[in-house]
Amino acid sequence: MASKTTLNTKNLAALGAERLADLLLDITKGNADAKRQLRLELASEAGSGDVAREIRKRLSSIARSRSFIDWQGRNAFAADLDMQRRAIVSQVGPVDPAGAFDLIWRFVALANGVYERCDDSTGKVQSVFHEACEDLIDLAEVAAPDPLVLADQLLEALADDDYGHYPTLISGLAxxxxxxxxxxxxxxxxxSGIDLSNNYALRMALEQIADVEGDVDAYIDQQSDLTRKAPQVAAEIARRLLEAGRVEEAWEAINAPDEKDRGWIPYDWEVTRISVMHAMGQTEAARDFMWTxxxxxxxxxHLRAWLSGLPDFEDVEAESRALEHALGFESFTTALHFLMTWPAIEQAAVxxxxxxxxxxxxxxxxxxPVSDALxxxxxLAATLLKRGLIDFALQNSRVKRYRHAARHLRECKNLAARVDDFAQFDTHEAYLDGLKQSHGKKTSFWGAVA
Structure with missing residues (x-):
């Protein structure tokens, strides 16, 4: 049975409405966000019109503000934004869809100004606006605004959209x-007379419209000759042509990037090229490309796709070939990640x-995580990884990592008793002596080891 001092609904209700009201007033002193939440709750008791007025006042205040929101104020500001968003959807929306649609439109329109004066390195504020865009689509379906008026609203918003919110709405509002x-x-x-080559939002809007209408050529028309040679864009064009059954054109599009100048090749480009090859009946060539x-x-x-096309029993030998290739791969870190996630633990240790x-x-x-798993x-392999972490922290004086490095050193000591043969590597005692000689003056590290 819960104590009478436990914070739960039953115990708090027992205090009575007047006592709770006094407590709320006392708790919210100096807390603007909490006061705004209380005002919204009071307004909801009076009706959706009062809630809408409170929200409109707050949105106007945010739009007028020019003060910078640093990382310390970001979470509280995001919570305030989300509170307004939820109030629009849950309190105004059910009784006044048209009014809620107008409010959510105003809300999304705040994005440009907010981003310009906010440190949103975590993406917390942006995620609230993304949710608001989804809400806008849902409310539009209920409110059913005039299509031409909505199109004009979108056009006006798109012209000043610096962050790409509005183009993504088009498919949802189609x-x-x-x-x-x-x-x-x-x-x-x-x-509009606007130079589309310098306006990403308007170009993206035309791409969205083309996709909604299933007009592949209109989509392609939005890409310059130069961008069509970019692997990601080539993949987007080829995928649409393939879906339209225009296989030969898809093959031409996917091969538009200059092979000598492709640089980093996105996975989407590779997968789309494989799909086009299959559609052209080039099964063996597609398999060869998978391996490449x-x-x-x-x-x-790519490896799973390549192995899945092999006859029974041949896949074991082929997998061994792949793992052997990974052992000699140019990037040690990439190879380790692959072997551990495949998984091929024995090969990772090797x-x-x-x-x-x-x-x-x-x-x-x-x-x-890999050292712990091994x-x-x-x-021995686990010890070598932990030593790598320790060495990096000490050699680069990463003081914030010292406590972790100290923990790794203690773990190395515990592991040493289970290593049968250190082979060409230092024993734990020899490694420890080396650390003391090279980094003996780093007292913050040794203090964490003790």
């Missing part, structure tokens, strides 16, 4: 805009002991 609205919006963009893609990137999805000099202790997000069956 059913509300209908053919008439989409054509009106497209005409408005093309006759795997061999240069160690992408596990990689570590064979190429210990290449361990990059800066990749703590990979080496830490402790039971491969204590």
């Amino acid at each position: 059913s509300v805009l209908g053919s008439e609205g989409l054509q009106h919006l497209k005409a408005g963009i093309t006759t 893609c795997f061999a240069r990137s160690l992408n596990a999805d 990689l570590i002991t064979n190429r210990a000099a290449e361990i990059d202790g800066n990749h703590y997000e990979l080496l830490g 402790e039971d069956r491969h204590p």
